[in-house]
Amino acid sequence: MAISLKNIKSLVKKKQQQNQIVEEVKQEELKTTLNQQEIIQPFLDSFSINAVKQFDIEDFKVKGTDQAYYIKNYISIESEQHLLNCITKLDQDRWFEMKSGRALKRYGGEVGSNGLLNQESLPSYFEIIAQNLSDSGIFPEYKPNHVLLNKYRPGDGIFAHKDGPSYFPFVCILSLNSGIILYVKETLEGLNERKNYRARFYLEPRSLFIFTQTHYDTHFHGIDEDLEDVVSIKNDNDFKVDNLEMTDILQTYQAGEDGLIHIPRVEERLSLTIRYVPSLQE
Numbered sequence: 001m002a003i004s005l006k007n008i009k010s011l012v013k014k015k016q017q018q019n020q021i022v023e024e025v026k027q028e029e030l031k032t033t034l035n036q037q038e039i040i041q042p043f044l045d046s047f048s049i050n051a052v053k054q055f056d057i058e059d060f061k062v063k064g065t066d067q068a069y070y071i072k073n074y075i076s077i078e079s080e081q082h083l084l085n086c087i088t089k090l091d092q093d094r095w096f097e098m099k100s101g102r103a104l105k106r107y108g109g110e111v112g113s114n115g116l117l118n119q120e121s122l123p124s125y126f127e128i129i130a131q132n133l134s135d136s137g138i139f140p141e142y143k144p145n146h147v148l149l150n151k152y153r154p155g156d157g158i159f160a161h162k163d164g165p166s167y168f169p170f171v172c173i174l175s176l177n178s179g180i181i182l183y184v185k186e187t188l189e190g191l192n193e194r195k196n197y198r199a200r201f202y203l204e205p206r207s208l209f210i211f212t213q214t215h216y217d218t219h220f221h222g223i224d225e226d227l228e229d230v231v232s233i234k235n236d237n238d239f240k241v242d243n244l245e246m247t248d249i250l251q252t253y254q255a256g257e258d259g260l261i262h263i264p265r266v267e268e269r270l271s272l273t274i275r276y277v278p279s280l281q282e
């Protein structure tokens with residue numbers, strides 16, 4: 001069939017329109033990337049300057065245990081603000097709402113019994129933290145390759161659980177924006193009773209909490225769904241907090257006559273659970 005000049009002209013025009021659309025999409029993507037970099041770069045700069053380059057993890061052991069470590073102010077206030085900016089502005093479509101009210105975003109890939117599936121690299125604002133954890137001597141042997149971002153509104157919590165066998169048994173939790181108590185229990189019996197804790201740790205914003213060994217392999221950890229955290233200044237009851245002296249609680253709050261401090265959960269808390277998932281070949 002002969003193609004008329006008119007048809008050719010119309011085909012050329014159509015092709016030009018298509019090219020123009022492709023070009024516009026490319027420009028839009030470039031703009032998005034540039035905008036993203038504008039959000040990310042202040043965190044990368046601030047973290048590079050302020051991050052501690054070398055840690056002797058033994059200095060941060062929580063008294064009476066060799067299974068938990070607490071590094072207050074692992075990141076600076078400035079870095080925290082820039083990181084929160086990345087977290088709240090980027091990857092909005094990744095939030096996954098849990099039934100308990102907690103929301104989460106997952107980075108690094110899906111965790112399968114044989115390692116990571118659909119592995120993806122961490123965004124640069126998490127990768128720089130993973131790199132620091134490895135370089136500074138905090139994270140043993142490996143560089144973390146997986147991050148779970150949890151968002152807790154006041155009243156949210158996380159049911160007692162074990163992180164399971166797919167992860168290397170060494171967990172770093174970076175807390176942002178607000179503090180909370182993470183508890184450890186030996187069994188799931190009487191779970192809803194606010195007692196029989198094996199340990200309780202107050203995780204302040206900007207702190208890095210680490211747990212490993214029996215706390216990881218055998219015990220359960222969780223966060224009570226509550227509108228406040230109760231801390232005892234005495235050591236002999238269910239409200240004691242194992243890392244109390246490593247925190248600013250005593251300088252910030254006044255205990256009542258019963259020796260208890262009630263810390264209201266007012267702000268949203270964000271936490272990064274930073275771990276390493278070994279692959280099948282290892």
Ligand SMILES: O=C(O)CCC(=O)C(=O)O
Pocket residue numbers: 148150158163173182221271273
């Ligand atoms: O948010 C936290 O501090 C704990 C999170 C946690 O246990 C987890 O992601 O497995």
Ligand SMILES: [Fe+2]
Pocket residue numbers: 161162163221
């Ligand atoms: Fe966990």
